[in-house]
Amino acid sequence: MPRGMNITSYANQYVLDLVAYQPGKPIEETARELGMAPEQIVKLASNENSLGPSPKAVQAMVKAASHAHIYPDGASFDLRSRIAKDFGVSFEQTVTGSGSSEIIELLCHAFMHPGKEIIAAKHSFSMYPIMCKLFGATYVEVENKPDWSHDLMGMLKAITPQTRLIFITNPTNPVGTMVFQEEMDAFMAQVPEHVVVAFDEAYIDFADVKPDTAKYLHQGKNVIIMRTFSKAYGLAGVRAGYAVSTPEIADMLNKARSPFNLNCIAQAAALAALDDREHVERSVEMVRAGREQYYRTFDSWGIGYIRSQANFILAKVGKGREVFDKALAQGVILRQMDGYGLPEYIRITVGTERENARCLEVLAGILGK
Numbered sequence: 001m002p003r004g005m006n007i008t009s010y011a012n013q014y015v016l017d018l019v020a021y022q023p024g025k026p027i028e029e030t031a032r033e034l035g036m037a038p039e040q041i042v043k044l045a046s047n048e049n050s051l052g053p054s055p056k057a058v059q060a061m062v063k064a065a066s067h068a069h070i071y072p073d074g075a076s077f078d079l080r081s082r083i084a085k086d087f088g089v090s091f092e093q094t095v096t097g098s099g100s101s102e103i104i105e106l107l108c109h110a111f112m113h114p115g116k117e118i119i120a121a122k123h124s125f126s127m128y129p130i131m132c133k134l135f136g137a138t139y140v141e142v143e144n145k146p147d148w149s150h151d152l153m154g155m156l157k158a159i160t161p162q163t164r165l166i167f168i169t170n171p172t173n174p175v176g177t178m179v180f181q182e183e184m185d186a187f188m189a190q191v192p193e194h195v196v197v198a199f200d201e202a203y204i205d206f207a208d209v210k211p212d213t214a215k216y217l218h219q220g221k222n223v224i225i226m227r228t229f230s231k232a233y234g235l236a237g238v239r240a241g242y243a244v245s246t247p248e249i250a251d252m253l254n255k256a257r258s259p260f261n262l263n264c265i266a267q268a269a270a271l272a273a274l275d276d277r278e279h280v281e282r283s284v285e286m287v288r289a290g291r292e293q294y295y296r297t298f299d300s301w302g303i304g305y306i307r308s309q310a311n312f313i314l315a316k317v318g319k320g321r322e323v324f325d326k327a328l329a330q331g332v333i334l335r336q337m338d339g340y341g342l343p344e345y346i347r348i349t350v351g352t353e354r355e356n357a358r359c360l361e362v363l364a365g366i367l368g369k
């Protein structure tokens, strides 16, 4: 290496420029810093399920653990067969990922390199720009509509010959709004063939109305529908997600993934979780009731918020970072939104009634309500 040269000067500039994903602050770390017991911390930062995993999934994981010395089924045969059956598609149209974040990465492996473009809503999941930039590609943001939902017609206008992916996050993170069937149909009718529409349905279980996106697949359009076990299914810690798409796209993603990307514990947990509808319904019920709990309180305080179709709420608290710090000092972990370009807001995951009450009690103190 020439004198004065650092190894980084030989690296990919777009990797050096990357700002890494900022996860919610972990419970253990917070407990350590505050000198509190982990049980005293309330984490409402990462849209996890406060009811925990399905007991059936836990049982399946314990059973799978005794086979941990054997490589997992690289094809995730049982899980993908089940997903194929649920969606009415072929096995070849499915792909599993270490969380649906990995599916986003696999899409970039297949379609992104310098010069290519991704289109997404300005206020949506921060993993999209990170992955896009990791591949040296161009990230095009389209301003959300005044009601905060995706501006699908604006996204259509942003399409160029270099566009390869459009992300439709439904419901969207971090705002919690949705786009509905009619609007989506009109959009899909106009998307050109060189563009893949990626429906990120991480929060679809919480939505009151669930638009049919599988029909675009049955129509032979270039779409991919991504789901995760991290939210309603309460399995964020085991890292499991999946997608259904066209045979061509799914085949590319299956080629690009590492051969054992879903470990044996995750495969067992995901399969068992799909069978426990009751647990998902209980979780969705908890979130519906919790959203009302927050709305009622915010209304009585005269605080702005965005009505959500997901398991989190954006509340307009003024100085979001300050509120985040003060809540954290009292053992309530929320999500600061400055990184999302929403510094006046704080994102609150809807938890159990007790957790929500604790969060509201702390917020009342901070905001002088």
Ligand SMILES: *Cc1c(COP(=O)(O)O)cnc(C)c1O
Pocket (backbone or CB within 6 Å): 047, 098, 099, 100, 101, 102, 125, 169, 172, 173, 200, 202, 227, 228, 229, 230, 231, 236, 239, 240, 241
């Ligand atoms: C949480 C989330 C995901 C999935 O995360 P994984 O844990 O990697 O499955 C995907 N998209 C959005 C918008 C999310 O908020």
